[in-house]
Amino acid sequence: MLGTFVSIVSVSSMALGSAAWSAAALTGLCQALVAALLMNVAIVGINQVYDVEIDKVNKPYLPLASGDLSMQQAIGIVAATAALSLLLGVLSGSPALLATLALSLLLGVLYSMELPFMRWKRSPWLAALCILAVRAVMVQLGFFLHMQHALGVTGGVTGGNFIVTRPLGFTMSFMLLFSVVIALFKDLPDVKGDTQAGVQTFSVRHGTKIVFWTCVGLLMAAYAGGIAFALTSPEPWSRLPVALGHAALAALLWGRSAKVNVGRKGELTEHYMFVWKLFYAEYLIIPFLR
Structure with a gap:
């Protein structure tokens, strides 16, 4: 909510x-x-x-x-x-x-x-x-x-024709990549129940470790794109908060991910909730996009 x-x-x-x-x-x-x-x-x-x-x-x-x-x-x-x-x-x-x-x-x-x-x-x-x-x-x-x-x-x-503005275009692209990660990550803690129910998620098919680090890699790429967007902004005042914001979130992600034991459901669940926090933290940066 x-x-x-x-x-x-x-x-x-x-x-x-x-x-x-x-x-x-x-x-x-x-x-x-x-x-x-x-x-x-x-x-x-x-x-x-x-x-x-x-x-x-x-x-x-x-x-x-x-x-x-x-x-x-x-x-x-x-x-x-x-x-x-x-x-x-x-x-x-x-x-x-x-x-x-x-x-x-x-x-x-x-x-x-x-x-x-x-x-x-x-x-x-x-x-x-x-x-x-x-x-x-x-x-x-x-x-x-x-x-x-x-x-x-x-x-x-x-x-009558909609034109995607620069901030809106970036936001949609960024959230597209982030949503792919959420779609993959959400099933990581639920492998046991999904296997019993016959739900063939990517985590069930390919294993938690591969899916986990694929998600982390995609998010790091998204944050790199955010920094690049900031550096090319036509408004100098927006470059610093956007670049620093994405760099800080990337550092938090990498630091937390390195400590996760992918074999433990509790740690995967906790990290999944952390990924959601990162997702919504992006919305604190969006108003600064130009």
């Missing part, structure tokens, strides 16, 4: 650019935040409803797996939060916000539900596609365009 909050504020700030926060901008931000947080609950809830047996092995502390929530209560929460989120999207009058919410829900359903042609999480490629679509494209593009709609400006739209 905190990560969703940070990412939306960051992308909205990027769309705002050098303009001041106005009443219209704050209204647009609040619309995005409330609707997106509700949808976040719904999508995570769908996953837990259909993964309850797997979670009893991998994550027994979750509400359904532990018995803190009944299945009926969980389904009620999912239905209510999804419906309210979509209603807020409609009431906002923003096509970009509504499309982002609806497509996120659709992908959440395709990813988790045990129905014909669904349960995409069983396929490492389709699972990665879901995460990439949401984290790398829809969050950046959807909330960027929603903020511009709230401001009543065309911004990056000329003659």
Whole structure:
């Protein structure tokens, strides 16, 4: 929830650019935040409803797996939060916000539900596609365009054709690479449960060590790209915070990764959560991109 909050504020700030926060901008931000947080609950809830047996092995502390929530209560929460989120999207009058919410829900359903042609999480490629679509494209593009709609400006739209700005283009590319890592890394702590359930993730197929260091290498490449982006920025004032920010995060990643025992589920889980912190730490840098 905190990560969703940070990412939306960051992308909205990027769309705002050098303009001041106005009443219209704050209204647009609040619309995005409330609707997106509700949808976040719904999508995570769908996953837990259909993964309850797997979670009893991998994550027994979750509400359904532990018995803190009944299945009926969980389904009620999912239905209510999804419906309210979509209603807020409609009431906002923003096509970009509504499309982002609806497509996120659709992908959440395709990813988790045990129905014909669904349960995409069983396929490492389709699972990665879901995460990439949401984290790398829809969050950046959807909330960027929603903020511009709230401001009543065309911004990056000329003659009806969308033009990707330099900061938006970098952010989407960076988050694409980072989302690949998250899609791979998320299964590392769950090898035992996934093997029992017949879920053939990359971690099950190729082993935790290979997937772990592949993820670390991809992230280091992403941070190198961030430093290169900073050094070519047309605005001198933005170069230092962007370059130093990416260098600091790369150093943290390398230092932590070198200490992880990939044979221990607890350490993999802890490192996976650390990777998510790195992911959302990037959103602290994004407003400085020029």
